[in-house]
Amino acid sequence: MAESNNELQVGSTVTGTVVKVDEKQVLVDIGQKSEGIIPISELSNLHVENPNDVVKDGEELTLKVKKVEDEEIILSKKMVDAEKAWEELQEKYDNNETFVTEVKEVVKGGLVVDVGLRGFIPASLVETYFVEDFSDYKNKSLEVKIVDLDKEQNRIILSHRAVIEEEQSKKKAEILESLEPGHVVEGTVQRITDFGAFVDIGGVDGLVHISELAHTHVDKVSDVLSEGDKIKVEVLSVDLDNDRISLSYKNTLPGPWSGIEERIKEGDKVKGIVKRLVNFGAFVEIEDGVEGLVHISQIANRHIGTPEEVLEVGQEITAKVLSVDEGEQRISLSIKEIELDKEKGEIEQYEREEESSSFQLGDMIGDKLDEYKQ
Template identity: 40%
Template sequence: MDNTELTKDQAEATDQTFEYDEDLSPEELEALYDQSLKTVQEGEVARGRIIAVEKDYVVVDIGYKSEGQIDIREFTDPDGNVNAEVGQEIDVLLEWTEDEDGTIILSKEKAAKIKVWDEISKVYANNGVIRGVVVGRVKGGMSVDIGVPAFLPGSQVDLRPVRNLDSLINQTLDFRILKFNKKRSNIVLSRRVLLEEERESKKSETLKVLEENAVMRGVVKNITDYGVFVDLGGIDGLLHITDMSWGRVGHPSDMFHIGDEITVKVLNFDRDRERVSLGLKQLKDDPWNNAAENFAVGTKVRGKVVSLADYGAFVEVDEGIEGLIHVSEMSWTRKVRHPSKIVNVGDEVEAVVLSLNPESKRISLGMKQVEPNPWDLIAEKYPVGTTIEGRVKNVTDFGLFIGIDEGIDGLVHVSDISWSKRIKHPGEIYKKGDEVRAVVLNIDRENERFSLGIKQLEGDPWDRVPESYAQGTKVSGVVTNVTDFGVFVELEEGVEGLIHVSEISGDKIKTPVGMFEIGDTITAKVTSISRKDRKIGLSMRRLDEEPRSTYSEYMNNTQSATSNLGELLKEGLAQKEAENQE
C-alpha cells in the first residue's frame, strides 16, 4: 500500500481531512495521522461507541488510532449484572492517552459526573429548576441527589415548617439552586422558593375571582381545634368549626383530613388584609326551615344520641336538628334517675315527636311513646276483684310491693294484710322474694297506682257481727289491752269490743289499769254496734240488770275467790291506794 492510499483510508476511517505531502515518508505520514486524531485532550469528555465487552473491561472507540478501555465494574450493577452492549454510544472521560501497555484509559462514571456539574452550572446560571431525590437527613436539613450530593436546608423545604422531615425521603422533587461552588463541591438547594413563586402565581389568579358568596374548590392545608385552613389557590381561607355543619361537630378532624379537596362558600373577604372566611354548611339550607313539615307532632323518628345531661338525652334526628328526650319520657314504668341508665352516646334510638318549636329550634321527644302505655292495658288485664300471684319486690313500713307485670308493682297496704292481726311492720310476716296471692282492690290510671289486698282473700268477719252480736247479747272474751279509758276484749279472731271505764261498774272508777290483766276472760253485755267503724261497745255494769243468778254465775266464772263484783272492785281500789302510799 502506498502512502497516499494509507492516508486516504485512515482519513476516511476517522472522517477527517488534512493536507499532506505525497513525498513524505511512511513514518512522517503516521505521525501526521496521529496528530490529526488527537483532538481530545486528557481530562476531557468525548463521545464513544462500545465495540466489545470483555471479562474485565469494555472496549470503546472514540476515534483514536487505538480503542480505549473502561473497567467492567463501571457497568456492573449491585446484583452483578453487566449493563453494556456492543454498539451502545456513551460519554467517556479520557484519563490517559496510553498506559505502559499502550492502552487508552477511559471512564464512564467520571464523564457522567463532569456532565452533571456542567448541567448544574447551566441551571444555576439561568436560574432554572433542577430535579432531585431526597436521600436522607443531615444536620440542619436534607441530603438531595441531583447527580451529585446537594444540601437542602430545613427552612427551605416548604412554605411552613415540616415536622416530619423523614416523610420526604425517597421523594423526587423540583428545586432552585441557591448556591453553587464546583471547586468546593458545595450546592445549596431550595424548594420553598419554587413554592412561593407557584403560590404567587396562583394567588394572582385566585384574587381575580375571589369575592363574597363565591363558591370555590380548595384543599385542606391545616387542621386546628377551631377549624381548618383551606388553600384556595395561593391564598388560604379559614373554615371555622361552627360553619362546617348545621349539626354538631366534635372536632374538625372528624370531618376532614389534610389534603382533602372540598367545595366551600366565601362568607367574608378582607382584600386589604387578605383574610378569607369560609363556610361549608351554607351550601345547604338550614334544616330548621322545613322542620315543621318533616317533624310534625306525633311523627316517629330515628336518631343518634349525641350527648347526655342529668335531665335527659339529646338525639340528632337530622343534620343540625337535635331533640331532647327528658328522663320522664324514657320509660312508662321505670323511674329513670339518669339517662345513662337507658341509653349511651352513639346509640341509635327510636322516638316520637311530642312538641316542636322551630322559632326556638327545640324538639321534645319521647321514647316510651313508641310502645303502648302498659297502664292503659292493666285495668283490662286485671279488673278489680281479680286474684293475682306475684313475688314480693320490696317491704316498707307501710306495706308490700308485689311485682305484677314488667315494670308494674302493686301495693298491699299494711292495713290490708290481715283482718284480725295488729301488724306493726309487714316485715314481721313477709320478706323480699316471697310468693304471695292478693286481690286487686283498685287501679288508679292517672297516678299509676295499683292497690292489692291479702286479707280480702278471706271473708270479713265483721260481715256477720250484727247478727252474731246483737245489742243486749251477753258475750265472753279475752282481755287484749287495758287503758285508762277502758278495756279491749277480743270476742273472736278479728272482732274486738271495748268496755269503757264508765261501763265497768256502777261505782265511779278512775282507771281499770291494775284491775284486769291481759288474757283475763270476762263477760259483758253488747251495748252498741257500728259496722262502718268496726266498733262494738260492751258493758259489765249493765250485767246488774240481769237476774241475781246470772250475776252470781258471772262472778263465779271471772273471780272464784271474790263473792261479788263490789268486793272485787273494793279489793282493787284498796290495792291501788296501798301502791300509791308506798
C-alpha cells in the first residue's frame, strides 16, 4: 500500500499521474507543491531512447522516492518494477517455469531481454545450434527459462536453448513410447559412420547398422546411403532405458528372392559361384543374395563320397535349374544334368555324323553298281 504523499521520505512508495513527458524526463503529479521528476534513467531497467516508449500522459504510476532536495523530488519507476520483477522471477525460477520475453538488445556475447529487469541470454544458450549473426533476434519474442538468478549480484541468466531441449526430450519420449518393432516409418539420414547410418525419424535418431542396409554385403555405408536421403525404415527394437532405436533399411526393400520365379525357371541353365560346401551338397550363389542347392546326388554323374571331391569354394560352375520356390526361398540345381545333357548331345551328334557317313557310303556304292550295270 502506498504511503501518504505528505510523508515523503527517500524509499517511500507513492502514486502519481503523468502530466508531461519530456525528452529526458517525465513529470508526475504526486499531490505535492511541486511535481515529481522521473529522470529517463529511472524509467526502466532497460535502456530507454524515448520516454514515450515507456509511459504516456495521464497514466497512473506507482513510484519510489529516490531523492528529496529543496523543491525537487526525484522519483524512480524502475525501482518499483525491479522489486516486483525480482519477486516474480524468483517464483518462476523456483517453479522451473517457462515464459516468453522480448529481445531488446543484441550485445557482444548474447542477447539482452526484458524480464522487468535486464536479463541476459548468453550466445551459447540461445539455440541448440551455432548462430553466427544475432541481428535478426532484436525485438523477437523467445520462450525462456531462468538458469541463474542472483539478486545481490543483479544477475539474471536465461536460456532459450533449455526450453527447446526440454521440448525435444519430451517429444523424444513420446516417440519412443509410440514405436514398436515392425513399424515402418519415414526418416532422413542425418549422419554416416563406419558402422551404419543415423536416421531422424521425427525428432529422434535411430541407427541403421551396416548389416541392415541391404540384402547383400555392404563394404561402405556411403555406397548405399547419403546424408539428407529420405528413406523408409523398419523399427527392429526400442530401448527406452538407453534411448536407443535400432532400424532396418533392407527390410523395406524388395528382397533378392522377390520375383525370382519370373527371372529363373525350371530347366534354365545358370552360372554361379560355390559359396559353401556341406556334407549333403553345395550352395551356389546365382544372383546377389540368392543361393541354390546342388544336392550331392546332383554334383556328378558318378557316385561321390563328399562334395569336396569335385567342387571347391569360389569355383564358378554351370548348373541346370530343377525347381524354384520363391515362398520357401529354395532353388534346386544340378551339375549332373548339365553333364548328362552334354553327353546326350555328344551322342546325338555322333549318331547324326554316323548316319550322314552311311548315306554317303551308300551313294558311292550305288554309283559304282550303276556303272557296272552299264
